[in-house]
Amino acid sequence: MKNMTGLSIKTEQGQLYILDQTLLPHQQRWLHCQQVEQMVVMIQQLQVRGAPAIGIAASLLLAYRAGQGDSRAQLLCSAEVLRASRPTAVNLMNNLDAMVATLQQSDYVSAAVACAEQLFAEDVQLCLQMAEHGAALVQPGERLLTHCNTGGLATAGVGTALGVVRLAQQQGKGIKVWVDETRPLLQGGRLTAWECEQLGIPYQLICDNMAAMLMARGEVDRIFVGSDRIAANGDFANKVGTYNLAVLAHYHQIPFYVVAPHTTVDPSCSDGSQIPIEQRPAAEVRGVRGSFGQVYWAPEQAPVFNPAFDVTPAKLVTGWVLDSGVLDQVAVAAGALTRLTVS
Template structure:
């Protein structure tokens, strides 16, 4: 397997390494990943996260397992185990479908490795095209807002929503970025803020519940978010809190865009009601833990509702920024997303 390098994934001398995102920004620790059980654990613990990065990481792991001699039958079984690791992220399912097709080839070992490498390269290219389409929407001096983490940590390339924002910054548009902290796991505060510092993007970190005040004051010109799954009618699932932002943006007449590769479109989902929503452990809401330590602020037995994602209705979206272009409400109503079958 080639040596591949992304912000959260890399291969070296045939072995796969994952950057432990739970330790950022305090520590940057790369973990070797050799088994399916290790990959599943990393995905569930959010050491590896972001719909594109999860899909590519799972496929690189299968390619590694093929390279060390696992049988076709074992690899096919492992693909199904990996598929169940993150039910909302459809990129994982789509990428694994590509790997399963490769495993049907006579020389399945070579085919699996080539497929994983191609998926990695494809994501880099998709991210660049999304960035170009989205950055064209941004005007000089705009104040932007984003939620969760959608940069290079979540993809093999420059990212989805944060890739758009970074390119607008590189183009000298003198933007300013508001970064939602993103409760309960603080991906905005821990990860997006860290990426912004690495990229030199001017930003300010805010609590999620401060976005409404900023919009009311006219201090948000445009919102870009990512997605883990987009239904055919344009409804989409993203990190919980995205729906709230969309409602606020609609009320305050702030343009609201979802940025994702076409591989995030799920033709099996007619609308958002068909998107499975992962429920996570209540401890994530009762307190917080990470490379900075642990703090518990609620009763240890406090009942918790902790969906990892929410679904934003298409009616609240200004535009869908995909690698194939920017689609508006009329495009989606005319079935624009059905082309990705």
């Protein structure tokens, strides 16, 4: 494999490295990933996260394993193991489908490597296209709000929703960003805030339950969020708490956009009720774990409901910002999402 570098994924001299996002923002440690079992743990523990990044990381690992001499049968089995690691993120399924298709070729090793490299390069380009379409919506001086992390840490490129914010800042629009902390794992507080600091984007960190107050005070002009899967009718799954924002935005008449590449659209999924929602470990809600150990603020056996994602109905979305352009309610109702070609 050739050398490729993203904010959270890189290949050097044929080896695959993953930035451990659980240690951010205070420590940057790259993990050398060589085995499928390692990648599954990294995905499930959110050391690598973000739908595009997960799909690319899994594809690069399969390519690496092919180069290490794994048989076609072994690689097909590995693809299925990786596919089960995060059920909501459709990019993972789409990328693995592309990789599995290469395994039917006689020289499947070269084909797998070329496919993984192409998926990485494609995501970089898709991010740039989404950023251009989304930034065109942003007006000078606007106060934007986002949820979870949708920047370079979640993709191979500049990101999805945060990529839009990044380009708007680079265009000199004088924006400010409200960053939801994103309970329970604080991807906004740990990751988006870190990216904003690295990029020089003015931001303020808020608890998730403060967004309504800001909207009521007229201090939010536009909302951009990402997605892990978009159904054919426009319903979409994203980090839990996104649905809350959509309802609040609808009530306060604030434009609400979902930003995602066409690889996140699942034409075979008719609506949001068909999107599988991953349940996360109860310990994430009962307390917090870090370099300091485990701290509980709830009874250690407290029953917990901890979905990783929620589903936002299409009727609450102002527009779908894709790499191909911005779709409105009329276009999506007419089936525009089902006509997208997933490569």
